[in-house]
Amino acid sequence: MSAISRDEVANLARLARISMSDAELDHLATEMDVILGAVARVQEVAGKDVPPTSHPLEVSNVVREDQVVPSLTPSEALSGAPASHEQRFKVPQILGEE
């Protein structure tokens, strides 16, 4: 049985706002299944005494003091924006009429 179905890949694509053709979905579903299979093998090796990790280094509590450092200027901040207006990022319509 495959680790991820074609429908699940389609749903992920929808959530990630990536449009995909049927051929691409077929292809990716197979490819992701191989990747998940490889990960599953790692899972088999890790015993119950090995906690899942989200970070490769054994460090914790990395913090900074609450100090203000200079920000970008508004023009620097907006320099990469496709559109801006009144010193704000301008984005296309978010939701259509109800």
Place this chain on the structure above:
Amino acid sequence: MSLNYEQAVEKYEPTLGLEVHVELNTKSKMFCGCATEFGAQPNTQTCPVCLGLPGSLPVVNKKAIESTILIGLALNCTIAPYSRFARKNYFYPDMPKNFQTSQYDEPICVNGYLDVEIETDDGSKSFRVEIERVHMEEDTGKSLHVGGSTGRIHGADYSLLDYNRAGIPLVEIVTRIIPNTGKYAPQVARAYVASLRDILRGLKVSDVKMEQGSLRCDVNLSLSEINSGKLGTRSETKNVNSLRSVERAVNGEFIRQANRLTSGERIIQETRHFLEESGQTRPGRSKEQAEDYRYFPEPDLVPVIPDNKWIEELRKTLPEKPSDRRKRLQQAWSVPDKEMSAIVNAELLDTVEETVLLGADPTKARSWWLGEISRIANDRSVFPTELISVKDVYQIITLISQGELTDKLARQVVEGVIAGEGSPADVITKRGLKVVSDDSQLMKAIEDAIAAAPETADRVRGGNIPAAGALIGSVMKATGGKADAAKVRELLLKHLGQ
């Protein structure tokens, strides 16, 4: 026929849950050093981290963690020995990263409670509100929707984004279901948010200004028929931003859901918005398609593992609980319950305490702040301390107790200070408001009053003390209200052999 609130509570019982978001008052943001000033020009407080530019790396603000632990301790929570951040993925331009850094299944504080008291038909009653979790996250940017027919997001032509607020530390405090509130659900919700706000203010971790959005409440409510044992479908009313609105939102949602259920309609699980004007709610995004945020541990941040030493150091800095403080002050000032509630409800407890700490009499401090000054402040829709300082009020009260001002003159001094005529001393000089305390001057006025009404004077001489009132009145009039009435009375009676 539609049900009103009284009819609705006879038929249905509520299941209430509250989520409160509070912006911390750190100087810098949660994961970067950008400033957090409220009301700054758009996009002047951003950097590659909070704009989510490629290659930028977040680092957690230590004070934000400490503030969250303090909140957890004040709410009787367990501080988790191991806690992690997670990415909450969604596509919406209020977060330029396309995810919000939050906490998911490993929040920093869990399993707390807060007891709140409300007035019921059977006297005051305490409700325990259990806290499920307190977690850290970041606020989002501010959007402005331009064009379209309604000025709302739906059908707007385009939207404008200001990311100054994106990345400001935000703490989310989530209750468990609050059981058995019955018809008191609106009051319990309000009392909970009010108590929480007092605690947060006492901890000095947030400005807790609901009107500026630094404290906002989401109200989750569902109804079920009384004794049916079934849970109803809930709605979530978002971003309610005043105590009064919290109470009204619960009330309004209660009535709306009761009416739908009674007429056989179903409740849709959805997000709703509270409408200030009508006290009702309107639908927002539908949650029927369960949102899939694909949470996963934030790989750019390391776990937070607070050791006992850190937690105990923070615990030592916890201030007195607001409820304890209230009891202590009430006793020290010998204030009746009702008046103490009035001070607390007017949010003047700090102000009255400061005035008393300077040396003012508690009763006088209370009556000036809650009386004359609050009256003027209400008229102008401002907070009393925006009109006049604690120090000025203390000075005025002192002058009254020293006999330099009468209450009547003091009111004019307050008026002058509020009008910007300077300090109380300045106003007294400029307006010539000093009490006539010179005995010879007073005696002259007393003799004039007696001469003008010899028969009244005779009655007083004959033992009719109340008759002195008329004479005192004319002396007060002659001195333009600047005499101390008690003193006039004393001199007058003595002069008439009483």
